[in-house]
Structure formats: C-alpha cells, structure tokens
Amino acid sequence: xxxxxxxxxxxxxxxxxxxxxxxxxxxxxxxxxxxxxxxxxxxxxxxxxxxxxxxxxxxxxxxxxxxxxxxxxxxxxxxxxxxxxxxxxxxxxxxxxxxxxxxxxxxxxxxxxxxxxxxxxxxxxxxxxxxxxxxxxxxxxxxxxxxxxxxxxxxxxxxxxxxxxxxxxxxxxxxxxxxxxxxxxxxxxxxxxxxxxxxxxxxxxxxxxxxxxxxxxxxxxxxxxxxxxxxxxxxxxxxxxxxxxxxxxxxxxxxxxxxxxxxxxxxxxxxxxxxxxxxxxxxxxxxxxxxxxxxxxxxxxxxxxxxxxxxxxxxxxxxxxxxxxxxxxxxxxxxxxxxxxxxxxxxxxxxxxxxxxxxxxxxxxxxxxxxxxxxxxxxxxxxxxxxxxxxxxxx
Amino acid sequence: xxxxxxxxxxxxxxxxxxxxxxxxxxxxxxxxxxxxxxxxxxxxxxxxxxxxxxxxxxxxxxxxxxxxxxxxxxxxxxxxxxxxxxxxxxxxxxxxxxxxxxxxxxxxxxxxxxxxxxxxxxxxxxxxxxxxxxxxxxxxxxxxxxxxxxxxxxxxxxxxxxxxxxxxxxxxxxxxxxxxxxxxxxxxxxxxxxxxxxxxxxxxxxxxxxxxxxxxxxxxxxxxxxxxxxxxxxxxxxxxxxxxxxxxxxxxxxxxxxxxxxxxxxxxxxxxxxxxxxxxxxxxxxxxxxxxxxx
Numbered sequence: 001x002x003x004x005x006x007x008x009x010x011x012x013x014x015x016x017x018x019x020x021x022x023x024x025x026x027x028x029x030x031x032x033x034x035x036x037x038x039x040x041x042x043x044x045x046x047x048x049x050x051x052x053x054x055x056x057x058x059x060x061x062x063x064x065x066x067x068x069x070x071x072x073x074x075x076x077x078x079x080x081x082x083x084x085x086x087x088x089x090x091x092x093x094x095x096x097x098x099x100x101x102x103x104x105x106x107x108x109x110x111x112x113x114x115x116x117x118x119x120x121x122x123x124x125x126x127x128x129x130x131x132x133x134x135x136x137x138x139x140x141x142x143x144x145x146x147x148x149x150x151x152x153x154x155x156x157x158x159x160x161x162x163x164x165x166x167x168x169x170x171x172x173x174x175x176x177x178x179x180x181x182x183x184x185x186x187x188x189x190x191x192x193x194x195x196x197x198x199x200x201x202x203x204x205x206x207x208x209x210x211x212x213x214x215x216x217x218x219x220x221x222x223x224x225x226x227x228x229x230x231x232x233x234x235x236x237x238x239x240x241x242x243x244x245x246x247x248x249x250x251x252x253x254x255x256x257x258x259x260x261x262x263x264x265x266x267x268x269x270x271x272x273x274x275x276x277x278x279x280x281x282x283x284x285x286x287x288x289x290x291x292x293x294x295x296x297x298x299x300x301x302x303x304x305x306x307x308x309x310x311x312x313x314x315x316x317x318x319x320x321x322x323x324x325x326x327x328x329x330x331x332x333x334x335x336x337x338x339x340x341x342x343x344x345x346x347x348x349x350x351x352x353x354x355x356x357x358x359x360x361x362x363x364x365x366x367x368x369x370x371x372x373x374x375x376x377x378x379x380x381x382x383x384x385x386x387x388x389x390x391x392x393x394x395x
Numbered sequence: 396x397x398x399x400x401x402x403x404x405x406x407x408x409x410x411x412x413x414x415x416x417x418x419x420x421x422x423x424x425x426x427x428x429x430x431x432x433x434x435x436x437x438x439x440x441x442x443x444x445x446x447x448x449x450x451x452x453x454x455x456x457x458x459x460x461x462x463x464x465x466x467x468x469x470x471x472x473x474x475x476x477x478x479x480x481x482x483x484x485x486x487x488x489x490x491x492x493x494x495x496x497x498x499x500x501x502x503x504x505x506x507x508x509x510x511x512x513x514x515x516x517x518x519x520x521x522x523x524x525x526x527x528x529x530x531x532x533x534x535x536x537x538x539x540x541x542x543x544x545x546x547x548x549x550x551x552x553x554x555x556x557x558x559x560x561x562x563x564x565x566x567x568x569x570x571x572x573x574x575x576x577x578x579x580x581x582x583x584x585x586x587x588x589x590x591x592x593x594x595x596x597x598x599x600x601x602x603x604x605x606x607x608x609x610x611x612x613x614x615x616x617x618x619x620x621x622x623x624x625x626x627x628x629x630x631x632x633x634x635x636x637x638x639x640x641x642x643x644x645x646x647x648x649x650x651x652x653x654x655x656x657x658x659x660x661x662x663x664x665x666x667x668x669x670x671x672x673x674x675x676x677x678x679x680x681x682x683x684x685x686x687x688x689x690x
Binding site: 074075076095096097098101102103105106107109111112113122123126127167170171174 | 584586587589590591592593594595596597600604605608609
C-alpha cells in the first residue's frame with residue numbers, strides 16, 4: 001500500500017540504495033494488524049515488512065499509534081486483528097519474556113535499587129546463564145556503550161545520558177534479534193542528543209542487530225534511520241528512505257509533517273509524460289513541472305514546495321510584468337515582497353507576501369558574512385524555483 | 396591593668412549591637428503573634444507529658460509535690476509481675492499484628508493499585524472504614540463478634556490466648572498499612588515492570604525483583620505504624636481482653652483506678668519512649684524515601 005511507486009517521482013528519481021549490512025530478509029512482518037481500545041482504533045490495518053539489519057524508524061505525531069505498534073511487537077499489547085511474525089513465526093501466543101526482542105524504554109526504566117552491572121546482568125540471570133559467562137558478557141556490553149568501569153555505580157549516581165546507555169547495554173547483552181527503542185533521544189538535551197544520534201547509528205552498525213525506533217521528531221528519524229514509516233491516525237501513510245520521504249512525499253500529511261513546506265492548492269491543467277502544469281490561484285501564476293503527474297485533468301491537486309528550493313532575486317519596484325519568456329528555461333517565477341526576516345546564523349528565513357496576500361517561506365544559506373545584508377524588509381523580490389522542485393500531491 | 400607606657404586606648408563603650416533589619420512582610424517567624432502561638436502550642440502539647448515523665452522520678456507516693464530524685468518506681472514497675480506480663484502480652488500482640496497487617500495491607504494495596512474490578516470503589520471505601528469508625532463502636536462490635544459469632548476458645552496456652560485481641564488489632568491496623576503502601580505505589584514507574592518482563596522475568600519474579608523493592612520503604616513505615624497502633628490501643632483491647640489477657644494500656648488503666656502512684660508514671664514513660672523511638676525511625680524512613688524520590 002505504501003511502498004507503491006511515488007506518483008510524482010520524476011523518471012530520473014534516485015532508487016534508494018540499501019545500506020550494505022541490510023539483508024533482504026523480512027525479520028519482522030505485520031500482516032493486517034489492527035488494534036482497538038474500546039471504540040478507538042489505535043492501529044488500523046498495518047501491513048509492513050522490516051528487513052534484517054535495518055535501522056527502522058516509526059515516525060508520527062503523538063497519538064498516531066506508533067508506540068502501540070512497538071508495544072505489540074514487544075508483547076505488551078495484543079493485536080485485535082492480524083498477525084505479527086518475527087523470523088517467520090507468529091508471536092501472538094508469546095508473552096514479552098519469551099520474545100526474541102528487547103526494548104529500551106522512554107524512561108529508560110533502569111532498576112533503581114540495583115547496581116549498574118546487576119541491571120545489565122538481570123536479563124542473563126533470568127535466562128539461567130552461568131555466573132562466569134554473565135560477568136564476561138556484562139563487561140563486554142558496558143564496554144560497548146562506553147560505560148566500562150561504572151558497573152559498581154548505583155543508577156542515581158549516573159547522568160540521564162549514562163542511564164540510557166545502561167538501558168541500551170541491558171537490552172543488547174541479551175543479543176536480541178530486534179532491539180526496540182521508544183523515543184530514545186527525547187529526554188536528552190540538544191548537545192547530547194546530537195552525540196547520541198551518531199552513536200546509535202555506529203552502535204547499530206557494530207552489533208548488526210535490527211533496530212526499530214519510535215519517534216515524533218522528524219529530524220531524528222531522517223538523521224538515524226535507514227528507512228522510515230510515517231504513521232497518521234493509526235494508518236501507515238508512507239514507508240520510504242529518509243531522502244525519499246523528504247523529497248517525494250506521497251501525501252499532504254507527510255509533506256507537512258516531515259520538514260517545512262509551502263503548500264498550494266491547484267487544478268491540474270495539463271499532464272503529459274514529460275511535463276505538467278498546475279493552476280494555483282494563490283500563486284497568481286501556473287506552476288510548470290518537468291515531469292508527468294498521474295492524475296485526471298481538472299483534478300484538485302496540491303503543490304508542495306520546500307522553502308530551501310526557492311531562490312530569491314532582487315526586483316525593481318513595481319515591475320510585475322515579468323513574462324515567462326524572460327525567466328531561465330524550466331523555471332517558475334513569481335513576484336512578492338519580503339515581510340518577515342528571521343536570522344538564524346547559518347541561514348536566514350524569509351517570509352514573502354505574494355500579490356494575492358498569500359505568504360511563502362524561503363530559506364537562504366548565509367554563504368558569506370555579508371549575505372544577511374542582501375535583503376531587507378518590504379523589499380520587492382522575485383521568487384524562482386526549478387520545474388523539478390515541487391512535489392504534486394493527489395491526497 | 397594596662398601598662399603605663401602604653402598610650403591610653405580611646406574609651407570604647409559597649410560594642411553596638413548590629414542593627415537588625417525589620418522583619419520582612421513574609422517573615423512570620425520573626426513577628427510576635429506567630430511566636431506566641433508556636434510557644435503556646437508546644438506548652439499545651441508537651442507540658443503534661445514532661446510532667447508525667449518528671450514525676451516518675453519523684454521520691455514520693457503522691458504525684459503532687461517534688462520530694463527528690465529516685466528510680467525506685469522503675470524498679471517497682473519492673474518487679475510488678477502482672478504489669479510485666481501485660482507488657483510482654485502487648486509486645487507479642489503488636490509483633491503478630493504487625494506481620495499479619497503488613498502482608499494483608501500490602502496485598503490489598505497492590506490489588507487496589509493494579510486491577511480494575513467491579514465494586515472497586517466499594518472495597519476502597521470499606522477499607523477506610525476502620526480508620527474513620529469511632530474506636531468505641533469498633534470495640535463494642537468486637538466484643539459482640541467474639542462473644543456471639545466467633546467465640547475465641549478460653550484457656551488456650553500463651554500466646555494462643557491472645558488470638559482474639561490480635562485479630563481485633565489487625566482489623567484496624569492493616570488499612571493504615573494499605574494506605575501507606577498504596578501512596579508509595581503511586582510513584583511506581585510501570586515501565587520498570589515491563590522492562591523486567593522484557594528481559595525475561597516471569598510475573599512472580601517481576602513482583603519480587605521490582606515491585607517489592609519499590610514498596611519497601613512503605614512496608615517498613617506501615618509496619619511501624621501497625622506496631623505502635625497495636626501497642627498503644629486501649630479502647631478496642633479493653634472490650635476484647637479477657638481476665639488472663641491483659642495488655643499494658645489496660646493494666647495501666649486498672650492500676651490508675653486504685654491510686655495514682657508514680658509506678659504508673661514510670662510504666663507510662665517506658666511506653667512513651669518505645670513509641671517515640673519507633674515513630675522517629677518511621678519518620679526517618681519516610682524522609683529517606685522522599686529524598687530518593689527527589690533524586
């Protein structure tokens with residue numbers, strides 16, 4: 001349903017290359033999984049394959065059902081309908097303590113009354129692993145998460161980041177088939193979050209275990225995951241690589257949820273294999289596309305345009321009659337006036353008012369130290385974007 | 396005094412007191428009305444107790460005039476065999492009452508915290524009943540119960556003869572344990588339980604390895620509460636005690652009816668000291684618990 005080719009992908013769209021350690025072997029399979037709490041449908045008919053070795057992200061706003069999906073995988077909830085297969089085996093009858101998956105909880109859930117090493121050893125003890133082996137594997141796991149030597153500490157003597165590492169070590173020491181992470185970075189401060197992001201990625205490559213992460217933070221998902229699934233109101237909206245998710249969203253929800261976007265409603269006027277045209281009343285000009293759109297003529301569509309893909313040029317006061325012929329080939333141009341400027345250091349965000357009153361966001365990198373002085377408030381500008389930049393969305 | 400050769404020091408008066416700034420509008424403790432209230436409260440609360448304790452050392456048969464210091468009354472109290480027997484009875488009852496109350500109370504707390512079931516509010520309310528029902532009513536109820544419904548066999552060997560009183564004490568002590576443990580449970584992070592199961596622990600192991608350690612401060616505080624409640628109880632015990640099952644408070648009361656000798660003071664002082672020590676330990680535990688919660 002969601003892996004279907006993206007309708008507005010140009011013919012030369014890059015095909016996502018899987019990371020080298022990803023094997024083509026579905027380790028986890030959701031088959032028509034539905035979960036209802038009373039009348040509320042938390043997860044609605046989800047079918048999804050997750051390959052061995054992937055770092056998979058379940059992305060969505062709070063209450064979209066992503067955590068419920070993860071908890072069904074861990075065994076804390078049972079699906080109302082459908083099947084969940086781990087390694088090809090239906091796990092419906094297995095309680096959480098019998099499943100080959102382990103979880104890192106949002107609160108980390110480190111046992112407060114046990115030493116760090118006892119925390120990490122707990123799962124092995126439950127499995128009846130013998131003492132010497134436990135000690136060896138605990139030391140190894142603590143070394144892996146860079147907590148070597150802290151085994152004798154109590155959890156309340158650790159920082160939040162260190163507690164999370166304990167939770168990671170405690171789950172990884174059991175060598176699960178799949179590691180589940182519930183909002184792993186949400187409780188960390190910004191600096192630590194960046195560091196933990198890259199550490200999670202390298203950790204996953206090192207241990208080669210399939211990681212599944214739940215997050216509401218699109219930056220986090222794009223930065224870490226090899227593949228993301230966007231969920232909205234219990235339904236999987238799109239499953240794609242981070243790049244495809246951002247550049248080729250399949251719906252207004254995905255385009256809006258992942259990253260920042262300018263969205264214009266329009267009517268599809270022309271649709272050829274190699275070009276198309278959408279009439280957008282708000283823009284005051286038609287949008288030209290250098291690729292075809294698989295939609296009926298006259299259908300209502302939405303044009304999604306990322307702010308960083310819009311270029312800004314100086315415009316003489318009052319000159320609005322720029323004709324398409326004057327513009328560089330394959331480029332869309334509309335006039336506007338700068339109304340708002342937000343200086344962010346590395347880049348500046350501008351809000352431009354079009355002639356119809358609609359406002360458009362655009363970002364501009366400050367490539368030199370004087371770039372920020374180029375434009376000022378109430379300055380007339382041309383906005384231009386390439387015909388391949390906008391995504392046309394049918395839903 | 397000072398040597399002749401030294402130049403005379405300039406005359407220095409009394410060092411001036413540091414001028415204290417006026418109490419701020421919210422510094423109530425530095426304004427007289429609150430100070431008066433605090434002092435009055437302390438006097439009314441503790442003056443009788445201190446008098447009682449002081450006169451237990453009074454070298455006189457009468458409790459009115461101070462004659463001199465003696466510890467004779469303590470010796471006398473400890474040599475009073477029936478008083479000693481009553482004290483041992485009280486401790487024994489309190490001991491068994493504590494164990495049974497903690498187990499029952501903890502289980503009730505876990506049940507109310509963990510599960511939803513029809514009539515839960517009813518169960519919760521009826522659990523609080525022994526706390527709110529006047530003790531005298533509970534005492535009469537116990538009397539009728541053990542006389543008519545479930546007579547406790549007479550003439551059993553010690554300590555089985557204390558069974559009826561122990562049951563009566565458990566019935567009003569365990570709701571206190573349940574309340575304390577329940578409060579402790581509300582701060583439990585359910586993810587800890589899930590984490591234990593996720594790591595391979597069974598339901599039973601999870602209970603012992605995760606839930607019980609979390610409840611521990613509540614269990615200890617509840618146990619101390621049950622112990623002191625049982626040790627101090629007079630009204631309910633008075634109605635359930637037989638001639639050979641006298642407890643310490645009941646014995647003190649009966650001694651008081653004949654004459655108020657400092658022996659009663661001495662015995663009461665011992666009871667106060669035991670109770671204060673146990674309460675202090677309980678408060679200390681609660682303190683540690685709240686510190687741990689803050690961490």
